[in-house]
Amino acid sequence: MTQTKLLSANQAIAWAAYRSGCRIAAAYPGTPSTEIMEHVAEFKGAIDCEWSVNEKVAMEIGVGASLAGVRSLVAMKHVGLNVAMDPLMTFTYIGAIGGMVIVNADDPSLHSSQNEQDNRSLAKFAKCILFEPADSQEAYDMVCAGFELSEKYQVPVIVRTTTRTAHTSTLVNIGSGERGEAPAIPYVKDARRNVAIPAHGRLMRVKVEERSAALRELSETSPFNRADPGIGDLGFVASGVAWQYVKEVFPDAPVFKVGLSNPPPIEKIRAFAAGLKRLVVIEESDPVLAEQIRAAGIPVVEPNTELRMMELNPMRLAALRTELLGDPRPDAPAPETGLPTRPPVLCSGCSHRGPFYILSKLKAAVCGDIGCYTLGAAPPLAAMDTCVCMGAAIGTAVGMRKAGLPNKRIAAVMGDSTFFHSGMTGLLDVAYNRIPVTVMVFDNRITAMTGHQENPGSGHTLLGAESPQARVADIARAFGIPRVHEVEPYDLARLETVFTECLDSGEPAVVVVRGPCVLHEKWAGKHINAVDPGKCTACGACFRLGCPAIVRGEPRDAAGKRFQSKIDPMFCTGCNLCAQVCRFDAIAPVQ
Amino acid sequence: MTTPRDHSVPFNISLVGVGGQGTLLTSDILALAAMHAGFDVKKSEIHGMSQRGGSVISQVRFGTRVFSPIIPDGQSDVLVSFERTEALRWVHLAKPAAKILVNNMERIPVTVSSGLQPPAADMDQRLAARPGLLLLDANPLAEQAGNLRTANVVLVGALSTLVPFDESHWQTAMRERIPPRFLEVNLRAFDLGRAAVG
Numbered sequence: 001m002t003q004t005k006l007l008s009a010n011q012a013i014a015w016a017a018y019r020s021g022c023r024i025a026a027a028y029p030g031t032p033s034t035e036i037m038e039h040v041a042e043f044k045g046a047i048d049c050e051w052s053v054n055e056k057v058a059m060e061i062g063v064g065a066s067l068a069g070v071r072s073l074v075a076m077k078h079v080g081l082n083v084a085m086d087p088l089m090t091f092t093y094i095g096a097i098g099g100m101v102i103v104n105a106d107d108p109s110l111h112s113s114q115n116e117q118d119n120r121s122l123a124k125f126a127k128c129i130l131f132e133p134a135d136s137q138e139a140y141d142m143v144c145a146g147f148e149l150s151e152k153y154q155v156p157v158i159v160r161t162t163t164r165t166a167h168t169s170t171l172v173n174i175g176s177g178e179r180g181e182a183p184a185i186p187y188v189k190d191a192r193r194n195v196a197i198p199a200h201g202r203l204m205r206v207k208v209e210e211r212s213a214a215l216r217e218l219s220e221t222s223p224f225n226r227a228d229p230g231i232g233d234l235g236f237v238a239s240g241v242a243w244q245y246v247k248e249v250f251p252d253a254p255v256f257k258v259g260l261s262n263p264p265p266i267e268k269i270r271a272f273a274a275g276l277k278r279l280v281v282i283e284e285s286d287p288v289l290a291e292q293i294r295a296a297g298i299p300v301v302e303p304n305t306e307l308r309m310m311e312l313n314p315m316r317l318a319a320l321r322t323e324l325l326g327d328p329r330p331d332a333p334a335p336e337t338g339l340p341t342r343p344p345v346l347c348s349g350c351s352h353r354g355p356f357y358i359l360s361k362l363k364a365a366v367c368g369d370i371g372c373y374t375l376g377a378a379p380p381l382a383a384m385d386t387c388v389c390m391g392a393a394i395g396t397a398v399g400m401r402k403a404g405l406p407n408k409r410i411a412a413v414m415g416d417s418t419f420f421h422s423g424m425t426g427l428l429d430v431a432y433n434r435i436p437v438t439v440m441v442f443d444n445r446i447t448a449m450t451g452h453q454e455n456p457g458s459g460h461t462l463l464g465a466e467s468p469q470a471r472v473a474d475i476a477r478a479f480g481i482p483r484v485h486e487v488e489p490y491d492l493a494r495l496e497t498v499f500t501e502c503l504d505s506g507e508p509a510v511v512v513v514r515g516p517c518v519l520h521e522k523w524a525g526k527h528i529n530a531v532d533p534g535k536c537t538a539c540g541a542c543f544r545l546g547c548p549a550i551v552r553g554e555p556r557d558a559a560g561k562r563f564q565s566k567i568d569p570m571f572c573t574g575c576n577l578c579a580q581v582c583r584f585d586a587i588a589p590v591q
Numbered sequence: 592m593t594t595p596r597d598h599s600v601p602f603n604i605s606l607v608g609v610g611g612q613g614t615l616l617t618s619d620i621l622a623l624a625a626m627h628a629g630f631d632v633k634k635s636e637i638h639g640m641s642q643r644g645g646s647v648i649s650q651v652r653f654g655t656r657v658f659s660p661i662i663p664d665g666q667s668d669v670l671v672s673f674e675r676t677e678a679l680r681w682v683h684l685a686k687p688a689a690k691i692l693v694n695n696m697e698r699i700p701v702t703v704s705s706g707l708q709p710p711a712a713d714m715d716q717r718l719a720a721r722p723g724l725l726l727l728d729a730n731p732l733a734e735q736a737g738n739l740r741t742a743n744v745v746l747v748g749a750l751s752t753l754v755p756f757d758e759s760h761w762q763t764a765m766r767e768r769i770p771p772r773f774l775e776v777n778l779r780a781f782d783l784g785r786a787a788v789g
Contacts, residue, residue, distance in 0.1 A: 006626050006634070111637050135633075135660075168635040168660040169622060241660070248659040314663040332664040333683040336717065339676060340708040342609065342700040344645030380705050543705040548644050551704040563706070 007172045009139035009165045013103055014039030015174050016143035017073045018046060020099070021182025024065035025049040026058035028421065029450035030077030031112035032166035033105035037075055037462065038453075044463050046179050047073075051453055051462045054390075054421040055080035059087045059102070066091075066100040066156075067194055069185030071147050075103040078119045079389060083422065085122065088156065090196045092126045093204040095154035095211070097185050099147035102128075102158045108284045109311040111163050114370065114389060116309070118286040120160055123262045127212050129157040130262035131224065132240035136170040138259060142224065147182065153211060153218070158262075162284060164241045164311060216263045224259025225268055233277035234324060237269055239289060242282045242312050249317035264289055266296045273298050280324070284312050346375050348549035349523060349573025351489035351515030352442050356383040357545055357577070358495045359413070359440075364503060365405055369393040369414035369423070372449045372517075373442050376413070380544045384413070391422025394430060397437040409503035412439045417447040417455040419472055430508045431479040438502040438509040439481075441472045442489075444517040452520045476510040483507055489515035490525075492580045518573055525574025527589030529567050535586035536564040542578040542587065550578060598630065601654035602755060603662040607681045608673030609698050610645050613743030616768070617671070618649035620747055621754075623764035625653035628756035635660035644701070646677060669753050671746055673729075674698050679714055682721065690753050691721050692788075694729040694746055725749065725788055732783040738773075741780035748784025758785075 007015065013036050017025060025047050027037040040049045052058035055076040065072035076084060081104050088102070104122075107113040123130035129149055131142035139161060146157035192200050219225060235254040238246045239261045246255055256272045258264060273279045278301045281290040285308060294300045305320040315332060322329050346353050356376035359366050360383040368374055368384035369392060377384035386396050397412035414423050419441050427439055447453040454460045456470040476484045483505055485498050495513070502509035516523050531542075531553065538556035542565050549571035553564035567578070567587070579587040604621060608614040615636055622634035630653035637648060650662045662684065670685040671692045672678035678693040685691060702708040711717075718724055727749055733742040744765075751761045761781065769777050 006622055006632065163637065164635060164660055167637065168633055169619075170633050170657075170660075171626065171631060244658045244660065248663075313661045314659045318663070330663070330665075333687075335683045336679050339680050339711045339714075340700050340703045342644070342646040342676070342680075342702065344610065345701045347644070379707055540706060546701055546705055548701050548704075551699050552706070 002173055002175055003177045004171050004173050006169050007136045008035065008167055008169045009133060009136045009161050010035040010167070011039045012136040012140040012172050013075070013143050013159070014043065015172070015177070016140045017101075018043045019175065019178075019180045020071060020144050020147040021180045022047055022071040022073050022147065024061065024070055024072040025074070026052045026061040026072075027075040028052050028055045028058055028080055029447050029453040030080050030105070031450055032107060032161070032163040033075045033077045033080070033103060034450045034453065036103055040073065041462050049462055051455065053456060055084040056087060059084035062100050062102070063087055063091045066096045066098045067094070068098065069187050070098040071182050072098060072100050073103065073143075074100070076105070077113065078104060078106045078117055079113060079115065081119055081122060083390065088126050092128055092156055093201060093208055094194055094196055095204075095207070096150045096156055097154065099150035099182070100156045101143055101146040101150065102156055103143070103161065104158050105161045105163070105166050107163045109163070114387065116285060118284075118288060120261065120288040121286060123158045123160070124288065126156070127208055128262065129153070129155055129215060129260065131157065131159045131259060132261045133159065133161060133165055133259070134241055134243045134257075135165065135168070136172045139165065140172050140174065142259065145224070149218070151185070153215060155211060155215065160240070162241060212263065219260050219263050219265040220267055222260040222265070225257070225265040227256045227268070227272045228254065230254035234280070235272065235276040235278070236280050236282055237272075237289060237293065238282040240284060242284050245312050245314055245317045246282050248314050249321055258289060261289060264292050266293065266298075269293055270296065270298050278324070280320075282307065282312070282317070285309065343378060344375060345378065345546060345548055346372065347518055348547050348571045349518040349525075349575040351444055351513065351518065352376060353381070353545060353547065353575070354489050354492055354495055354577050355440065355442060355499075355513050356381045357581070358492060358499050359383045359411060361496070362409060362499060362503065364409040364411045365400060367393040367396040367400065367410070367412045369418050371415040371418055373413060373415055378546070380546045390418055391426055394423055394426030394437070394439055397439070398426070398430060398433075398435045401435055401437050410437050411503060412437055414441060415448070416441060416443040416445060416457045416472060420456045420470065424475060427476060427481070427510070428479050431481050435508060436506050438499070438511060440511045440513060443472055443512050443514045444520070445469075446517050446520050448517045448520065452517065472512045473510065481508050481510050483509035484512075485510070486512045486514055489513050490575050490577060492577060523573065525576055527591065528569055528572040528574045529576060529579055529587050530569075530590045531565050531567055532586045532588065533564055535584050537584050537586070538562040538564045539584070541581045541583065545577055545581060547578065549573070598654040599656075601652040601657045603667045604651045604669045604671065604750070604754070605662060605667040605681060605684045606649045606651070606671045607677045608647050609677060610647050612647070612673040613740070614647045614649050614673060617743045617747050618651050619768050620761070620764045621651045621750065623767055624756065624760040625651065627760040627763045630654060631657050633657045633660045646680065648681065669750065671750055673743060673746065675714060675718060676700070676711055679711065679718055685723070688723060690723045690725055691718075692725045692727065692746060692749055692753065693718070694742060695726045696730055727784070727787055729784065732787060733780055736780035736783055737776040741777050744777045744780040745784035745787070748781035749788040751781070751785055752789050
């Protein structure tokens with residue numbers, strides 16, 4: 001009996017791994033890919049899965065499993081693939097044995113990312129098979145096919161989701177829903193095949209090109225690449241979720257759907273284009289397909305409508321329709337104006353708020369990093385100068401220190417999971433080269449931003465097994481950092497003393513601010529606080545904490561510009577930072 | 592509402608709110624109910640930072656066949672908002688004649704409470720100008736049901752009167768999605784919401 005379920009692409013990918021007899025899975029969390037491994041963990045008896053320390057390690061685990069003849073799945077967000085590119089670029093030479101599927105989640109529109117890189121170019125660069133699912137059913141089917149093709153062609157297979165496909169739920173036929181069997185391919189030691197040294201690599205290089213020729217043949221015959229007939233002489237080539245928008249806005253037009261997009265099915269597209277006057281390529285984000293189609297001598301219309309940056313959607317395709325067919329633009333009401341924005345904020349009681357407040361007060365240059373604590377960049381705390389990529393805080397701070405910022409204290413700030421991911425190497429550089437920067441690790445013992453995944457500091461694995469808790473301070477001491485402190489996050493005076501001492505010490509220093517994530521551990525202080533309106537002078541000091549529990553109270557001047565504060569008891573956790581910044585004793589615990 | 596209608600054009604619902612209000616659970620229940628009613632369905636949401644008090648949006652479309660997971664602006668048949676400011680922020684998603692179902696509560700953004708931005712001017716008047724506005728005091732109804740946190744399911748109950756499929760599918764979806772120990776209070780919240788606009 002077949003089962004139909006409503007699944008996100010992330011869920012469907014986990015089901016496909018289960019169905020395909022995948023035995024090993026590894027990932028580092030990253031929006032929008034995180035849920036893949038959480039759902040794989042639901043099949044824990046069948047699939048050995050883990051949160052890896054970073055994407056490079058996850059990729060290498062997949063490589064090892066594949067070379068041992070077993071099917072493996074690795075998952076990461078787009079910028080995670082940057083971290084994992086080193087093993088991938090040589091593994092693609094060595095070639096898969098057990099099927100290996102890499103799920104790469106791009107994030108057009110940067111919903112939760114620092115850039116909008118289109119990793120389809122990396123699949124082309126790595127000469128891998130690339131699939132672009134348009135919905136959850138395709139994500140399921142392409143992962144299943146990916147394992148087969150990976151083994152048949154000895155190539156890693158990349159499945160590129162986007163935030164929209166990863167987090168959209170659609171109906172998926174998962175067949176019987178039963179576990180599939182994929183017996184391990186017997187292991188044979190073969191140094192010429194598996195040891196990438198120059199002499200072997202040159203042989204591999206030739207084989208890669210032979211394989212690429214075979215993959216071009218495959219793409220021309222793949223059922224994932226197909227022409228849907230339509231009416232008129234304007235036609236489209238579309239891949240991924242962009243295909244859905246084309247079908248929505250140009251329901252009658254001929255459309256060539258590209259599902260296996262690297263290498264692209266050029267000859268099939270040439271035949272499709274032959275019957276058309278105008279061919280337009282709709283893809284998210286870079287012109288990866290358009291350039292290859294054009295390079296093959298097939299004319300492609302480049303519309304004036306901007307379709308290269310940010311997520312596509314039916315409104316943007318409607319603008320294209322107006323350009324191409326002259327149809328009037330559909331009426332779309334304008335958004336209301338004059339509304340306050342509502343950006344995400346550090347939660348009330350967040351253990352990152354106090355340290356950022358002090359860094360802001362000390363006017364330190366703060367090299368930040370990727371995590372919840374990047375929210376410390378937002379006003380009113382505004383306590384961050386730079387943010388580049390995972391682990392970059394430390395190297396950036398070293399560079400700034402070497403460049404010399406006159407009279408500036410320089411701090412690097414990152415969370416515990418980021419520190420383990422790629423901060424440790426930077427810290428070792430600080431210790432080794434004796435660079436006088438202060439590295440602050442805001443250690444809430446969980447990977448919070450992506451939804452509370454376990455990490456090497458949390459004491460548990462993905463499957464909940466106990467594991468040793470790596471301690472940042474111990475690592476720093478072992479590296480040879482001369483000045484290492486562990487402090488609590490809610491004592492502002494103590495934070496200021498320790499931060500000042502370290503920043504002014506002229507030597508490498510590490511401060512670990514240890515406090516649990518309030519969302520994760522439902523942490524709460526002993527008493528929530530309240531504001532005494534008789535004492536509050538509307539000075540605004542507590543508002544500068546940016547705490548969502550501190551809200552505007554009564555106006556204190558005729559112009560209505562200065563307001564007393566009020567504390568929302570629904571949100572106050574009793575962290576007591578506000579009482580520490582109030583100079584008028586207006587904030588006190590409610591008994 | 593069981594009137595036969597043409598489902599070749601999808602029925603579109605946008606759900607908006609503030610992170611932590613239950614927008615995602617609500618859209619899960621809606622999408623499952625639509626599936627049980629026999630429709631093709633797509634549920635699209637943007638989360639990741641949703642728990643950090645940011646603006647959250649989720650969209651559900653169902654019909655004979657649904658392509659785009661994103662609803663074109665101005666094409667939502669129903670807009671459900673868990674908060675008044677967010678209703679106004681996203682009202683352009685709705686058709687002119689759409690029902691705008693709003694929990695009658697306000698959560699002041701930190702940008703306003705910290706004095707960085709002024710509050711919305713004439714918010715209530717601008718909302719009231721919408722002909723399809725349904726302001727619902729979901730919080731007291733949720734307390735009446737037994738738990739303030741079921742306010743989102745009170746809205747689900749109200750929403751169930753505005754979409755073209757049978758109530759039984761909502762019950763099935765809730766039993767599937769809500770853990771058994773919370774089911775009873777949520778079913779009560781659903782009934783109260785349904786009665787409040789029915």
